[in-house]
Amino acid sequence: MTLLVRNATVVDPSQRLHQRLDILIEDGVIAALDRDIPPTRAQHVLDAKGLIAAPGFVDLHVHLREPGGESSETIETGMRAAAAGGFTTIFAMPNTNPVCDTTTGVQYLLSRAAALAKIRVVPVGCVTRGQMGEDLADLGSLHAAGAGAFSDDGRPIMNAGLMRRALEYTRMLGVPILDHCEDLTLTGDGQIHEGVAALRLGITGIPRCSESIIVARDVTLAELARGHVHIMHVSTRESVEAIRAGKRHGTRVTAEVTPHHLTLTEDAIDGYNTNAKMKPPLNMEKDRQALIAALEDGTIDCISTDHAPHSPTSKATVLEQAPYGILGLESAFAVLYTEFVATGKWTLDFLIEKMTIAPTQVVAGSWGTLRPGACADLCLIAAGGKPWTFDLSAIRSRSRNSPWLGKDFKARVAGTVAQGRVVHLLPHLFAGEKKGAKPAIPAALLAGIDGFSASDVEL
Numbered sequence: 001m002t003l004l005v006r007n008a009t010v011v012d013p014s015q016r017l018h019q020r021l022d023i024l025i026e027d028g029v030i031a032a033l034d035r036d037i038p039p040t041r042a043q044h045v046l047d048a049k050g051l052i053a054a055p056g057f058v059d060l061h062v063h064l065r066e067p068g069g070e071s072s073e074t075i076e077t078g079m080r081a082a083a084a085g086g087f088t089t090i091f092a093m094p095n096t097n098p099v100c101d102t103t104t105g106v107q108y109l110l111s112r113a114a115a116l117a118k119i120r121v122v123p124v125g126c127v128t129r130g131q132m133g134e135d136l137a138d139l140g141s142l143h144a145a146g147a148g149a150f151s152d153d154g155r156p157i158m159n160a161g162l163m164r165r166a167l168e169y170t171r172m173l174g175v176p177i178l179d180h181c182e183d184l185t186l187t188g189d190g191q192i193h194e195g196v197a198a199l200r201l202g203i204t205g206i207p208r209c210s211e212s213i214i215v216a217r218d219v220t221l222a223e224l225a226r227g228h229v230h231i232m233h234v235s236t237r238e239s240v241e242a243i244r245a246g247k248r249h250g251t252r253v254t255a256e257v258t259p260h261h262l263t264l265t266e267d268a269i270d271g272y273n274t275n276a277k278m279k280p281p282l283n284m285e286k287d288r289q290a291l292i293a294a295l296e297d298g299t300i301d302c303i304s305t306d307h308a309p310h311s312p313t314s315k316a317t318v319l320e321q322a323p324y325g326i327l328g329l330e331s332a333f334a335v336l337y338t339e340f341v342a343t344g345k346w347t348l349d350f351l352i353e354k355m356t357i358a359p360t361q362v363v364a365g366s367w368g369t370l371r372p373g374a375c376a377d378l379c380l381i382a383a384g385g386k387p388w389t390f391d392l393s394a395i396r397s398r399s400r401n402s403p404w405l406g407k408d409f410k411a412r413v414a415g416t417v418a419q420g421r422v423v424h425l426l427p428h429l430f431a432g433e434k435k436g437a438k439p440a441i442p443a444a445l446l447a448g449i450d451g452f453s454a455s456d457v458e459l
């Protein structure tokens with residue numbers, strides 16, 4: 001199968017590219033990136049005039065919920081949500097039910113994902129057996145079966161000695177521990193940031209050092225073990241300082257930040273909004289500013305969504321009983337573009353870098369680039385036109401727990417190509433296509449694409 005994406009503005013930070021080019025895809029691989037590639041070289045042509053073409057986004061932190069939580073998300077709906085958000089590689093957290101601490105769990109996820117043939121799903125194995133924090137899972141076997149990283153996400157590894165050993169083992173395997181930093185003895189039954197909002201609402205708070213104490217501990221342990229720790233969903237200024245100090249000393253520490261911690265504060269919880277309740281909690285404006293500065297100066301390496309679906313019924317309750325977490329995949333790029341690129345604070349290139357090549361480098365992957373020879377993972381973005389409203393029709397997840405429902409955004413993912421296959425397309429965002437009209441180019445294009453079903457086209 002050959003596909004030619006024509007006339008897009010290619011923005012690929014891995015090659016410092018920002019110019020109008022054509023992209024030729026052959027058998028799932030980028031075959032050429034050049035000016036004016038003749039359409040006769042391809043079976044299918046997609047005119048992307050007016051759109052931006054970027055490498056497919058990479059998310060190191062996604063909860064797919066299957067097995068065990070299918071009322072909130074399945075592997076299939078999670079992959080659809082990812083494709084709709086421009087993501088072509090996602091790392092699936094192991095805190096399912098049962099947890100992914102056996103080779104069977106890893107194989108199940110890989111075979112389901114391969115059968116669905118949409119995007120790349122990388123299984124993350126548990127660090128400890130049953131995520132109980134007592135003894136190590138069989139890290140070597142999990143890695144051999146296909147686990148691309150290890151994490152007990154949802155829970156911290158409270159035992160420092162065990163964390164040290166885990167970092168020593170994973171160093172030998174050459175993969176990071178994706179670290180959920182939280183001291184449970186400090187969190188107690190806290191629900192949201194221990195600050196003004198918690199006081200105002202009469203809700204028990206989580207002290208900010210619940211995170212930063214474990215960040216500091218694990219940066220120290222990574223230095224001791226010479227292992228690689230990746231701090232997930234960094235949320236406070238103090239955590240940023242601990243990571244910065246570790247990097248200064250040459251410790252192998254990397255870090256991620258979520259779209260919600262970059263754009264929201266504890267004020268979002270006003271009205272007992274359960275869609276603003278997550279772990280770590282939304283904090284103060286000074287934290288938000290510190291996170292932005294840390295991403296800009298490289299202390300924080302990349303953006304991850306922590307996509308955490310919870311069924312509508314589970315979130316439709318009082319704040320104290322609602323589960324932690326919000327959706328992220330469908331909205332991440334639109335939220336960040338609107339907040340930072342449309343306002344002139346960041347360049348488009350910077351945002352795309354932090355969602356493509358930067359997370360790829362954390363796990364030493366081969367994605368996040370449109371270099372000829374690379375896997376043909378890319379997304380097409382419509383930006384700068386009239387704003388669109390993020391509503392339920394934009395959500396592919398089985399859940400709807402997003403704090404951004406009803407918000408207007410200034411960019412939207414118009415199409416996603418994963419391993420050479422079109423897996424998401426909004427035909428009305430392509431020039432010459434009118435909403436409701438028969439999508440001449442995509443329909444002709446999609447007909448010949450292996451693994452594509454009609455339900456993947458969103459009209």
Ligand SMILES: [Zn+2]
Nearest residue numbers: 153154180232
């Ligand atoms: Zn977490």
